[in-house]
Amino acid sequence: MTESEVPAKRPPTLTDVAKLAGVSVATASKAINGRGEVRATTRVRVLEAAELLSFAPNALARGLLSGRTGTVGLLTSDLEGRFSIPILMGAEDAFGAGQVSVFLCDARGDAIREKHHVQALLSRRVDGLIVVGSRTDPRPPLAGNIAVPVVYVYAPSADPKDISITADNVGGGRLAIEHLISCGRRNIAHITGEAGFQAARDRVEGATAALTAAGLRMVGDRPYFGSWEESWGRAATHMIVEQHPEVDAIFCGSDQIGRGVLDALRDLGREVPGTISVIGFDNWEAISADSRPRLTSVDMNLKHLGAVAGKRLFEAIDGTVPRSEELPCRVVMRESTMPVG
Amino acid sequence: MTESEVPAKRPPTLTDVAKLAGVSVATASKAINGRGEVRATTRVRVLEAAELLSFAPNALARGLLSGRTGTVGLLTSDLEGRFSIPILMGAEDAFGAGQVSVFLCDARGDAIREKHHVQALLSRRVDGLIVVGSRTDPRPPLAGNIAVPVVYVYAPSADPKDISITADNVGGGRLAIEHLISCGRRNIAHITGEAGFQAARDRVEGATAALTAAGLRMVGDRPYFGSWEESWGRAATHMIVEQHPEVDAIFCGSDQIGRGVLDALRDLGREVPGTISVIGFDNWEAISADSRPRLTSVDMNLKHLGAVAGKRLFEAIDGTVPRSEELPCRVVMRESTMPVG
DNA sequence: CTGAAAGCGCTTACAG
DNA sequence: CTGAAAGCGCTTACAG
Missing domain, CATH: 3.40.50.2300 (Response regulator)
Known part of the structure; x- marks a missing residue:
């Protein structure tokens, strides 16, 4: 039986490499890891042997030794x-x-x-x-x-x-409002998800702070808590536009809500961004990047x-x-x- | 220095457990693995020791031995x-x-x-x-x-x-068409993504087969290849409805396309599912589950x-x-x- | 029923 | 520069 007939059942070990290179396992180990003083020609011989066997050092054995x-x-x-x-x-x-x-x-x-x-x-x-x-x-x-x-x-x-x-979700809420104010908006509503979520509450906190700092109040005097879904965005928009026709911007707690808001405003004939601006949260490409118009959003990085x-x-x-x-x-x-x- | 002062730097080993239980590592091993005959009281002692030290056997050592x-x-x-x-x-x-x-x-x-x-x-x-x-x-x-x-x-x-x-994407295309036919539709168009995708071509193949089997032809006599995005769904829909007003169903290569199709049909005043049916592909909840109307879709499981x-x-x-x-x-x-x- | 010993594949002092 | 030996934590025949 020649060597080439022997099936390589298990992956080659350092012992196999050492044998093939004609050195001890200790030397083979040093050569492969670039450790200790190994003669250049020896190192080459070992590396060639390793290459030939496509030797991959057993990480389990290494881990056992090093503790890492x-x-x-x-x-x-x-x-x-x-x-x-x-x-x-x-x-x-x-x-x-x-x-x-x-x-x-x-x-x-x-x-x-x-x-x-x-x-x-x-x-x-x-x-x-x-x-x-x-x-x-x-x-x-x-x-x-x-x-x-x-x-x-x-x-x-x-x-x-x-x-x-x-x-920083509080900061995110603040950023959203500051951006809308920068765009010249003054009558800003906030539609968001379930109040049970810290994320919803934090964004409300930031939004409120930014509005207060600018001497403004939220349209409707409160955030519109609901669900994170499109359908809530649509429903809330209809309600807000009817009760507060002066609304000129909507900060949405998620892009899905934002998407619903955009669709509802379209149905209502309110032009975005002409007469009203919309900003979402999450920057979820699939939702925000191909809507009409494409949705500005807060990204949490x-x-x-x-x-x-x-x-x-x-x-x-x-x-x-x-x-x-x-x-x-x-x-x-x-x-x-x-x-x- | 009492025992309790010694900080447990490294995780406990089987040796620690054996020592605490007053047995050899071999016996400790057998007790823990339920292997070999170990006296019941001994086993209990070992297990208690292991519990006490919150011993977790080192999987690296095990793997080294077993090869698995x-x-x-x-x-x-x-x-x-x-x-x-x-x-x-x-x-x-x-x-x-x-x-x-x-x-x-x-x-x-x-x-x-x-x-x-x-x-x-x-x-x-x-x-x-x-x-x-x-x-x-x-x-x-x-x-x-x-x-x-x-x-x-x-x-x-x-x-x-x-x-x-x-x-089975070919089968998926077939299923979509068969479903539309079951719903009483006869004039079916197919809007899909880039022809460079095997997925697009496979679904076309299945759709064509199912139409042929039913003695029908695709509206426009070909699939509408484009991109996987909503905007393509919208654009293609306008084109198809204008050129083939008899269209009463659209099979979409993705849910995003389907979403665009729904939006365009809404703009065009074509009622879904009243006068025209739409089916998507992928069953992507975020896209399909909250659209108006909600989008039927092929799921690849x-x-x-x-x-x-x-x-x-x-x-x-x-x-x-x-x-x-x-x-x-x-x-x-x-x-x-x-x-x- | 229990334990001493060998060994999995590797690295690391330590001699030579 | 090279190699024999010990050891990482475990399991598995093999004695006793």
Whole structure:
């Protein structure tokens, strides 16, 4: 039986490489890792052997030795929701392709399932954990003694001692109103989602502050809480336009609401942005980028949020203790708030 | 220095548990894994010790021994796109919480990045790989000698020897037309995305077959290829209604197109579903579930696709050789195709 | 029923 | 510059 007939059942080991190169495993290890003084010709011989066998060092063995695995766990509560994904991408970016590998776990908002996932991740000796929430309300911290650093993103941990990276929704509400005022609007209404959401309340707070600072009041003297859906945007718009015909701008708590508002205004013959401006929230391309007119929106920079969380996790793994951060939103302007000269 | 003062820097090991329970590591191992004959009282003692230390067995060490890591790699080319996510969730479901952990890698459609990720995953000794495409066109198989089973989902591998789990888009096109015909429609137009997409061409093929089988022809005698966006749906609708006023149904290649079609028909005063029916494709809730009227759509069952891929990967890991599968779509009916009596 | 020993694949002092 | 040996945390025959 010649060598070429032997089927390579298991991946090649360092021993295989060393044998082929005619050196000890110790030397092979040093050559491959560029460690210790290895003669140049020896190093080349080892590297060639490794190449020939397409040797990939067993990360499990390495992790066992070093105590570091180069893996992190990403725990999300709601993969389906569109907020997790950009955050997740940002985090992935921060880790870099191949340097650190990411375990993805979706707990589906179920505490039991979450516990199982955490258990599994800890067994796999991840170097750290990122916990991604699906709404901005504070969430209970992970149960149990977690021996590795944890960073919470989007939804902060309810424990202020934990590290949380969040979007500044109060600031986002303020930005939206300031933008509308910049466009020359004075009679601004606010249609938003369920009052049970911290995000809704925060944006109201920011909006109110900005209006007050400008000496203005909300049309209707209150926000219109309802649901996050288009149909609520449509219904509320009809009500507002009828009761407050002077309305010349609407700040919407989501792009879906914004989309409903645009459709209703179109039905009512109110021209956007000619006689009334509309701004949404989330900057959800699929909803905002092809409407008539295209919808200006507040963007929470979710990808950046994820990237910052990733960086902070690294710092924590390296022993420094990062602080919680609340990152600013930004306005992405499109035609629905374009001042018409 | 008392015991309680010693900080637990590293996670407890089996040795710690054994020591605390007053047995050997071998016995501790057997007790914890329910293996071999261990006296009941001994087992209890070990389990209590493990509990007390909140011992979690090091999966790396286990993996090193057994050659199985209980991890799989999920390689996606486009996390942002909305097709990957449901597939990913389905796969996660198939793996079960905590049993198998999933490494998520987004190659961003970049071959170099993909290679890096595969390399990293192989180093981590994943038991298998799932490759998720972002469009249904066949993709080149993974480069290099992959020593573990690979299952392609959504986008099949260009190599027919590989295992690919795909949605039957031809069948989906057929279903859409058959549904419209069931609703009493005879003059059916088809507005779809770029002809460069296999998905567009497949759905056309199915639609044409179903029309022919019913003795009908497409309105305009051809599909209207364009883009996947709302604006194309709007533009094409105006054109079709003008040139072919007899049109009484429109099959749309995507829900976004469908949404544009609905909006245009509304502008044109054509009543849906009264005088004309509309069906979309993708069953994208955010787009289809709150439109006026709500949009009937063809669903590719992506989550199920992912789940099947996960199951097939397991079978492959366990040594059986699964076959490629093309899974059926289904029609999710809403008001836009409701026959009006 | 229990434990000593070997070994999974690697790295790291330590001799030579 | 090179290699023998110990050890990371676990499991698995094999003695006792």
